[in-house]
Amino acid sequence: MFGRADREAERLERALEGGPIPHDLETRRAMAAAGALAPGHTRSPERIQQTHDAMMAAFMRTLNPLATRDDAGSDDGLEDVSLHREEIALPGGGELVVSDIEEITPDRLQNLAAAMAEVIQRREKDPKP
Structure with missing residues (x-):
């Protein structure tokens, strides 16, 4: 009996x-049961590593924020922006x-007007509530 098992x-x-x-029925049934217990999908080791790396990079950015310069924005030519202004009737x-x-440009002004x-x-044609 034990030998057969x-x-x-x-x-x-x-x-x-x-x-x-x-081809015996008992082994096929056992394989079907084993297949039913197996997970339907497996996790890719590469995706697991990519997720881990992304989480660690975000964690490190939180711990070590980029240093800000005291003179940031000066002498870059952006603080003296000249605005163009036109009025038309x-x-x-x-x-x-x-x-x-x-x-x-004059063409742009005409199109906007x-x-x-x-x-x-x-709006003048729309009935007012």
Whole structure:
């Protein structure tokens, strides 16, 4: 009796290790049970390492923040930004003030004025609640 159980256990072990699958019903049932107990997916060691590295990098950034300079932002030319400003009259009364850090061209002004005049005209047609 023990010899038979040992033989069946050996066949099952060989089958589970990738060896030939036995055709007897008991071993097939045991393999099905083992398959049902196996996890449906496995975690990739590379993904585990990437996650660990990302967590440690975030932790180290929290512990050691970047040093700030006392003179940061000075002499870089950004503190004296010149704004371009244009005022134009809209048809039907009204005034449009356009400000930008880039130069405002006459074509751009005309397009903006036309767009704003269209918006104002649509609002006049809408019924007021």
